[in-house]
Amino acid sequence: MADWDEITKAYRDRAREVYDGDILFIDPKDMHGDPNHDYEVFKAAFAEQYPHEDMSRADDPYTSSGIKKILAKIYDVGPIAVRLGDEGCIIVELDEGFSTKEKIISALSRIPEEELKPLPGDDLDYVRHIAAHEAAHCGDERVTVQNLFKTHHLADVLYVETIGDFIADMYAKNSGKEDVSRAWLDARASAAGLDAGHATHLVLDHLYGKVDYHKSAQAAAYFLDRICSHIMAELGFEDVSELVELEKDNPELFMDVVDNLVLQGKFDDDPEIKKAVQDFSRAKRALIDFDKAGNGYEDHNLAVEKAADAYLETQKTAVLDPSVPLPPKF
Numbered sequence: 221m222a223d224w225d226e227i228t229k230a231y232r233d234r235a236r237e238v239y240d241g242d243i244l245f246i247d248p249k250d251m252h253g254d255p256n257h258d259y260e261v262f263k264a265a266f267a268e269q270y271p272h273e274d275m276s277r278a279d280d281p282y283t284s285s286g287i288k289k290i291l292a293k294i295y296d297v298g299p300i301a302v303r304l305g306d307e308g309c310i311i312v313e314l315d316e317g318f319s320t321k322e323k324i325i326s327a328l329s330r331i332p333e334e335e336l337k338p339l340p341g342d343d344l345d346y347v348r349h350i351a352a353h354e355a356a357h358c359g360d361e362r363v364t365v366q367n368l369f370k371t372h373h374l375a376d377v378l379y380v381e382t383i384g385d386f387i388a389d390m391y392a393k394n395s396g397k398e399d400v401s402r403a404w405l406d407a408r409a410s411a412a413g414l415d416a417g418h419a420t421h422l423v424l425d426h427l428y429g430k431v432d433y434h435k436s437a438q439a440a441a442y443f444l445d446r447i448c449s450h451i452m453a454e455l456g457f458e459d460v461s462e463l464v465e466l467e468k469d470n471p472e473l474f475m476d477v478v479d480n481l482v483l484q485g486k487f488d489d490d491p492e493i494k495k496a497v498q499d500f501s502r503a504k505r506a507l508i509d510f511d512k513a514g515n516g517y518e519d520h521n522l523a524v525e526k527a528a529d530a531y532l533e534t535q536k537t538a539v540l541d542p543s544v545p546l547p548p549k550f
């Protein structure tokens with residue numbers, strides 16, 4: 221693992237390459253979640269990074285109480301960018317949960333680290349990818365402080381996130397790191413059913429065509445439901461826990477069934493959904509080491525019940541939900 225000085229340098233350098241306004245970097249490891257304490261962290265970061273500037277500039281056009289509200293909102297959400305006025309931006313840096321490429325892709329894809337195949341590139345390539353994504357938000361007029369406190373339509377979230385990943389993708393390709401960008405988009409595709417606002421792969425793969433963000437967001441929000449109902453019918457499952465168990469214990473078989481459904485034309489009525497399903501399958505196959513998957517899905521134990529509950533919880537949120545906050549986690 222790269223040490224923290226290397227991670228910090230790689231992150232800041234890439235962010236500054238992407239965004240040419242002033243960036244104030246905040247180290248989440250220093251934040252406590254207490255607005256007064258975190259405001260001191262903010263002031264110390266400003267004094268250290270802008271030693272020749274008057275502190276009043278950091279507050280302007282916001283008051284210290286405004287800054288405290290922002291800090292409370294962005295506490296503990298992971299890397300995030302918030303524009304301050306027209307020429308400034310706060311970017312939260314990485315913590316322990318984003319210190320290796322495995323942790324980063326696991327956080328994005330929701331695939332446990334131990335199930336991942338070996339990933340391309342090194343840790344710092346992924347650190348730079350997050351930095352470019354966040355710095356792209358700094359240059360996006362939609363990512364304002366005001367919007368931080370509003371709720372947004374999923375399609376708007378997807379638009380903003382797609383810009384972020386598009387810029388990150390561009391920088392990765394310019395550095396010869398296409399494979400890192402591909403792993404990143406595979407992670408997005410893998411978690412699309414749980415986080416439709418970040419299903420950027422659906423757009424990026426045909427960005428230069430006509431893009432309907434609403435359709436893409438809808439496809440991301442609903443394709444998993446479609447997959448699940450088809451698999452249950454196909455395999456004669458009566459309880460969703462059987463489905464959850466299958467995906468957990470034998471993901472390769474789960475994906476085989478999905479691919480068969482595609483071949484049978486089950487998704488042909490909706491090209492957006494079909495694309496989401498195909499991307500999901502390709503991404504899982506690219507990221508998961510299937511050899512480590514167990515066999516069988518017949519034991520109904522407590523763990524399965526819990527997994528089923530968790531699955532049902534995620535399904536409640538996997539719809540077009542206007543209360544999705546912006547900017548979201550990544």
Ligand SMILES: [Zn+2]
Binds near residue numbers: 353
């Ligand atoms: Zn983002």
